[in-house]
Amino acid sequence: MPAAxxxxxxxxxxxxxxxxxxxxxxxKIEGAGLKPIAMRMLHLTQAQAEAFYAVHRERPFFSSxxxxxxxxxxxxxALEGEDAIRRYRDLMGATNPEExxxxxxxxxxxxxxxxxxxxxxxxxxxxRQEISFVFRELEGVExx
Ligand code: ADP
Ligand code: MG
Numbered sequence: 590m591p592a593a594x595x596x597x598x599x600x601x602x603x604x605x606x607x608x609x610x611x612x613x614x615x616x617k618i619e620g621a622g623l624k625p626i627a628m629r630m631l632h633l634t635q636a637q638a639e640a641f642y643a644v645h646r647e648r649p650f651f652s653s654x655x656x657x658x659x660x661x662x663x664x665x666x667a668l669e670g671e672d673a674i675r676r677y678r679d680l681m682g683a684t685n686p687e688e689x690x691x692x693x694x695x696x697x698x699x700x701x702x703x704x705x706x707x708x709x710x711x712x713x714x715x716x717r718q719e720i721s722f723v724f725r726e727l728e729g730v731e732x733x
Pocket of ligand 1: 683702
């Protein structure tokens with residue numbers, strides 16, 4: 590049985606965009622065989638960042654996370670591929686960059702657990718919600 594075709598949301602965070610790491614990160618994504626089907630740069634408002642990270646509302650780091658995510662532009666992309674959600678999380682590496690394996694995006698590009706370069710959806714339901722949060726127009730569109 591071939592693995593299911595999936596989509597996941599990638600965010601290149603303000604720290605990595607500011608350090609001109611957008612190109613190298615996209616190169617790693619494409620090199621791993623994940624296909625961007627939509628991509629744009631945007632600067633999240635406070636309300637958008639709070640909504641995006643609503644699951645972490647009660648966590649002690651929530652306000653600093655929102656402040657960081659609104660500190661500059663991000664590059665959002667929807668990635669498609671077989672088993673894309675797990676494969677992109679493997680490419681990102683562990684949430685704590687000090688624990689992230691050699692060659693992963695967080696090991697290569699994250700400064701610390703708060704400034705950690707990239708986001709990837711963690712399950713098919715969150716992927717669907719996150720993609721529609723930033724790319725409403727993608728509903729039902731196939732990559733050509
Ligand atoms: P992942 O992106 O690996 O799924 P989480 O969803 O747990 O990780 O975390 C989401 C965001 O919260 C990330 O931007 C991360 O930097 C931040 N974060 C997670 N844990 C901590 C922590 N202990 N201290 C500060 N920020 C954290
Ligand atoms: Mg998460």
